[in-house]
Amino acid sequence: MALVVQAFTFLHQYIYTRLHPTPSKSPEALKVGVISSAQINAAALIHPAESHPSVILYAIASRDISTAQKAKEQYNFTKAYSSYEDLLDDPEIDFVYISTPNGLHYEWAAKSLKAGKHVLCEKPFTSNAAEAKELMELAKDRGLVIEEAFHWQFHPAAHAWRQLLDSRKYGNILRTNAIMTASPAVPESDIRWKFDLGGGSLMDMTYALSFTRYALHASTPKQIVSVSVRPSRGDPRVDEAMYAHVDFEAPNGGDVHSRIYTDMARHKLGYVIPRFWELPSIEVETEKAIILFYNAMMPHLYHYITIVEKTTGETKTIKQYSGGPLWGKVTTSTGEKGGNHYWSTYRWQLEAFVDAVKGNTPAFWVANQDSIWQMECIDSMYKAAGLPIRPSKEVSSKKGK
Incomplete structure (x- = not known):
């Protein structure tokens, strides 16, 4: 949703x-x-x-x-x-x-x-x-x-979640399952359906891939096991939905099997009720627990991280709206240590971006290489699906022209 x-x-x-x-x-x-x-x-x-x-x-x-x-x-x-x-x-x-x-x-x-x-x-x-x-x-x-x-990725909840995974308190990661859907569907007139403008569910809903790679500190896939696509009726080059099974290298050196599902026209329940509860999220199974980060995309609105222990069924819930592993020791631009609980993900992002431009070390940063890997993953998944990668646009070498 x-x-x-x-x-x-x-x-x-x-x-x-x-x-x-x-x-x-x-x-x-x-x-x-x-x-x-x-x-x-x-x-x-x-x-x-x-x-x-x-x-x-x-x-x-x-x-x-x-x-x-x-x-x-x-x-x-x-x-x-x-x-x-x-x-x-x-x-x-x-x-x-x-x-x-x-x-x-x-x-x-x-x-x-x-x-x-x-x-x-x-x-x-x-x-x-x-x-x-x-x-x-x-x-x-x-x-x-x-x-x-x-x-x-700049929000304190994302950092709390990854710290939990990195701690190995619940063992090594075995699999991940990330989802991002639109129900009701993205309107047919929307530019996200246009191939020449970089349209497609994997492009627009690239968060699901981002959740996965962030959890695993992953670069590009070791193997793309399978990719199923539901093409757009208006243009078969555009993926209305993509369902991929991908193997990444785990932080401990093993393999993690990842399911990535994106859908710009997710069918309604019973073809009547929009799936309003289906927020962009990721489930991670470790050796000892099932860990869910619910609404990873917009955690400032509402989120929770649940840990369900496999052997006991005991459930623990974590929420993190400010402070946390990375921001907790930082005095932010408005003078508050650890930032403000009402800041949006975008506000945390701007905080870090301004620090970087001013020559300071930001609390968190999406490395340039990570953005390259993200696009390499998208390209490889389109190729595996038998779809063309999105076309490049030639740019004049003249400044601003």
Whole structure:
């Protein structure tokens, strides 16, 4: 029920910005430019930036100037632009947030880096692994920060969950089972169904793969056992649903069998009731327990980590909304040690991103190599399914063009 979770996040972000005062901006605050007028902008960047003392909402660009002007007035941006190129030509902007359709991520991330801007780019990072490698090399050559916005990984709950797995208190990991679905279905008119724009369930619902690899500290699969696809009726190159069995190397050196299920049109129960309870989650079986991270995608809204011991049936529940293994010792930008319990995953992400841009060591970071591995996994799963990987877009070498 991923779409419902996202809707509640918009509401959550709106409420917390109304209940908590906007902090004064520091003299060294970074100015952000937003590329696109996507619906996700408010929850993913705008509201988090409002509560961060070192980020100023400076500019937003849309292909339609009236749309950009509307966003400028609504969210108090300083400038609105009618083209992404004009935004990138603005020397005042320190970093950009890219929320274009998937198939355009590479183009605008590359142009942003060539314009001297740091980049926070929505997931999936690019259309394919080749593009991901090129972006990382470009960022390295330019000495700029680029980050894939896997926001869930920055939340204290994710860190508490992985610490539990890493502790081996319940033995080694035997298998994982990750799921992300949309019920009711993603609307047919949505860009997520368009092949040339990087559409498909594995691309858009790449969280399920991310949950799996994060739990295992995994790179790429040792073996893709099987992949079953339900193709889109509108375009058979686009996966409406994917059901994959993949073997990864376990942290202890053994093999872990992982099931990954993504579905952009999950059928309703009895063809009537949407599966509102089916939130993006992952179950991990260890030698001694079954460990479930429920709503791993948006744990700030609601989550739980349950540990059911195999021999006794005893159940323990863990929740972590602030502090935790990584953030617990960190004094954050607003002065609170361990952060705030009402922060969204996106707000935790922005906290880390600003630290990285300012040359500080963030509490958590999605390594550039990890983003390359993620795209390599996606490419290999599409190939195993007999589907084409998402096409690359050629980008001019001229800055901002």
